[in-house]
Amino acid sequence: MNWKRTLNIINATPPADFPNQVIILDKELGRRHPNKAFYLRVQTEDGVEHVDLAGAVTPVEARSMAREKGYAPTHWMMVGDAGPMMF
Secondary structure, three states: OOOOOOOOOOOOOOOOOOOOEEEEEOHHHHHHOHHHOEEEEEEEOOEEEEEEOOOOOOHHHHHHHHHHOOOOOOEEEEOOOOOOEEO
16 A cells, blocks of 8 residues: 555534534435435534434434434534535
8 A cells, every 4th residue: 555645634523503413314325225324413512423313215204213212403414515404
């Protein structure tokens, strides 16, 4: 391997006003694992947790599944989008 390649470092830290609970649609993950396209990203005091929403097909369905698990997501987004969208 050529370890001398230059790596581009990106800042993946979400902005301070990023919602605490966001439904995430990861299309690439969904291509590899069709039942795993959606998950819930939950900001906690200790970091970030991901809650599986297996089988969800739409953002609204994913939100319903999250609510059944006791969460209250207010936004959703696709991986790579500029930012979350309010439901």
